[in-house]
Amino acid sequence: MSPPVLFSRGRVIDPRNYVDSVRDVLVRDGVIAEVSEAPLSVPGAQVVEAQGHWVLPGFIDLHVHLREPGEEGKETILTGCQAAVAGGFTGVVAMPNTKLVNDSSLVTELVLSRARAANLCHVYPAGAITKGLKGEEMAEMGELVSAGCVCITDDGRPVMNAGLMRRALQYARLFDLPVMVHEEDLTLSGKGAMTEGPTATRLGLLPIPPSAEVAMVARDLVLLEETGGRLHIAHVSCEGSVRLLREAKRRGLHVTSEVTPHHFTLDDAAVGEYDTHAKMNPPLRLRRDVEALREALADGTIEAIATDHAPHGVLDKQVEFDKGINGVVGLETALGLTLALVHEGVLSARRAVEVLTDGPAKAFGLPGGHLKPGAPADIALVDPEAKWTVDAGRFFSKSRNTPFHGRSLKGRVVQTWVGGRCVFDAGQIKESR
Amino acid sequence: MRHLLGIEGWRREEIEALLDRAEAHLPGGSASSSVLQGRVVANVFFEDSTRTRTSFEMAAKTLGAEVLNWTAQGSSISKGETLLDTVRNIEATGPVALVIRHRSSGAPHLAARHVRCAVINAGDGTHEHPSQALLDAFTLRRRWGALDGRTVLIVGDILHSRVARSNILCMKALGARVVVCGPPTLLPVGIQQLGTEVAMHLDPVLPQADAVMCLRLQTERQSESFFPSTREFSRLYGLNAQRASKMKEGALVMHPGPINRGVELAPAVADGARSVILEQVANGVAVRRAILEVCV
Ligand SMILES: [Zn+2]
Numbered sequence: 001m002s003p004p005v006l007f008s009r010g011r012v013i014d015p016r017n018y019v020d021s022v023r024d025v026l027v028r029d030g031v032i033a034e035v036s037e038a039p040l041s042v043p044g045a046q047v048v049e050a051q052g053h054w055v056l057p058g059f060i061d062l063h064v065h066l067r068e069p070g071e072e073g074k075e076t077i078l079t080g081c082q083a084a085v086a087g088g089f090t091g092v093v094a095m096p097n098t099k100l101v102n103d104s105s106l107v108t109e110l111v112l113s114r115a116r117a118a119n120l121c122h123v124y125p126a127g128a129i130t131k132g133l134k135g136e137e138m139a140e141m142g143e144l145v146s147a148g149c150v151c152i153t154d155d156g157r158p159v160m161n162a163g164l165m166r167r168a169l170q171y172a173r174l175f176d177l178p179v180m181v182h183e184e185d186l187t188l189s190g191k192g193a194m195t196e197g198p199t200a201t202r203l204g205l206l207p208i209p210p211s212a213e214v215a216m217v218a219r220d221l222v223l224l225e226e227t228g229g230r231l232h233i234a235h236v237s238c239e240g241s242v243r244l245l246r247e248a249k250r251r252g253l254h255v256t257s258e259v260t261p262h263h264f265t266l267d268d269a270a271v272g273e274y275d276t277h278a279k280m281n282p283p284l285r286l287r288r289d290v291e292a293l294r295e296a297l298a299d300g301t302i303e304a305i306a307t308d309h310a311p312h313g314v315l316d317k318q319v320e321f322d323k324g325i326n327g328v329v330g331l332e333t334a335l336g337l338t339l340a341l342v343h344e345g346v347l348s349a350r351r352a353v354e355v356l357t358d359g360p361a362k363a364f365g366l367p368g369g370h371l372k373p374g375a376p377a378d379i380a381l382v383d384p385e386a387k388w389t390v391d392a393g394r395f396f397s398k399s400r401n402t403p404f405h406g407r408s409l410k411g412r413v414v415q416t417w418v419g420g421r422c423v424f425d426a427g428q429i430k431e432s433r
Numbered sequence: 434m435r436h437l438l439g440i441e442g443w444r445r446e447e448i449e450a451l452l453d454r455a456e457a458h459l460p461g462g463s464a465s466s467s468v469l470q471g472r473v474v475a476n477v478f479f480e481d482s483t484r485t486r487t488s489f490e491m492a493a494k495t496l497g498a499e500v501l502n503w504t505a506q507g508s509s510i511s512k513g514e515t516l517l518d519t520v521r522n523i524e525a526t527g528p529v530a531l532v533i534r535h536r537s538s539g540a541p542h543l544a545a546r547h548v549r550c551a552v553i554n555a556g557d558g559t560h561e562h563p564s565q566a567l568l569d570a571f572t573l574r575r576r577w578g579a580l581d582g583r584t585v586l587i588v589g590d591i592l593h594s595r596v597a598r599s600n601i602l603c604m605k606a607l608g609a610r611v612v613v614c615g616p617p618t619l620l621p622v623g624i625q626q627l628g629t630e631v632a633m634h635l636d637p638v639l640p641q642a643d644a645v646m647c648l649r650l651q652t653e654r655q656s657e658s659f660f661p662s663t664r665e666f667s668r669l670y671g672l673n674a675q676r677a678s679k680m681k682e683g684a685l686v687m688h689p690g691p692i693n694r695g696v697e698l699a700p701a702v703a704d705g706a707r708s709v710i711l712e713q714v715a716n717g718v719a720v721r722r723a724i725l726e727v728c729v
Binding site for chain 1: 441515516517535537538539540542543557558559560561595598621622623624626627
């Protein structure tokens, strides 16, 4: 039995429970035992001096690609979990577009067993909507749910068949399961390589108009209104989508959404001279879209930050821009980029924490995301003032594909605790023994 | 050594200096024909273009260089070799310049980041075709003395045209007014930010032009529904004899070739008194000699 742990005198920010003040947090047997305004004195407790630090619920990422099974050269469940805890994440939702698609309990069980072996953070598998992500036949949703999937998605691709999408939303009600959608009308995005606008025109790259996303958001909101159920829109990237989401929520539809740090930080100019590190799907949009996403995070239209952590090898990126693979790694830079919004006055500290913790937890009904006594002791200890420079060479992720290499950030994860155990401390992964 | 990746980034003085050099490279000009003696220039053509390749080859050879012609056909590209593998391997044979033609926008930029010799863009995707723009500007300058205050009208598929992008930048830099004209499906968003005006209808702007540059229409764009038919395109944007008669007196007709005769340009106009199309081809070699000289 490990001794109790006392986080002493840190600024505890726990949006779900309306806490934002200096408190002591006591952890016993892997769960939160007490959160106290008065200093606690607990004989035999391991004390974590948290003065000047933030004591936060562990972050939850609704959208990561762990690449295992099938592309272990890019990432494994182990290295992905290492990257997660190094970034303060204690729970991640693993996308099913692995090379053995997670469209059956067999793959779900494999993911879960590798996650247990890694023994670092919670891995929540997402199952496919359609068999093989082909967009043709529904995968066995009931089987996926009983094996442990927390949502279904064909992420990486849209479900172009509207009739099938409608039935997936209807059928998912049977399990109260969120249906996560990658919104892209392929007939509109076509052969496009970056967002439509002056940069694409200057670089001679074929454009992807925002309507490729917005039109599909509109379609799926219309379907949701008819079917009921729960819709979650992945990586929202443009102003038009935000507008539709705001209106849908006002009318009470059960829709949630997420935005990635790269979409709320960078605009299309980041493509520079054909930098494939700035190539992702959806593409980086225009400045006004970035502004709209920030506003939507602040006003509650978007409830979660998700990284869409997408590891790729050097050779996938060192090619012609139109042939470059989409995606960026994100777990280890998410907090710093989110806090940049706090430093810029876009988000309050409380709201920034909320969209990393409570927002995603509630969207998918996951445990954690808050620090009420009885909750799992999943904690991120953050130094909000620590200045550091992103060095992709030092990522725990197996891959280095980030457009943020060399960027100065303020705010860093000092420790990450999962179930009352310290799994990341002062830049090191703590092996479990 | 410097690269020629695009007209973007070149200042007016640099362009003019290059065109001045090209004058000296015209037949009977004063330029030395041995500056590349004993050196190798590699033509690296991932995409076919006999015209551009031949023109660069002539330019290099008449400067005394050896020319290594590499084409993607039957090469290791089809066996999965990457662009960088290819250019590094060719660079290892010791050329002073790589003249690169590629289907992907930005391919020469990628190559330039990884090789030490000069990289000359001979057309990349839908991005730029700088040597074409320079020879077009050279042709107009020889006719007019200067481009200042002149109006150049570029007609057709602007969206997919590297010739259009390079020409807009080049003509603007030299003081011309540039107007692009085509159906809305073929006008890229934000093209005005390159400094051009935009027109959808040809007939109202045609009489303003001192030169009309017709772009080659890729007929496969019809199957992608950028326009309903070549017949309709030709009716709306084709430069036929009747339209040409509405042009300003002395206005010129240009085309980067090869021409779809009867589609973007009527044969009578292509071969008529206004046409400077063959001058463009002839000037191409002198301009490319100047480019090699400046870059190497
Ligand atoms: Zn996606």
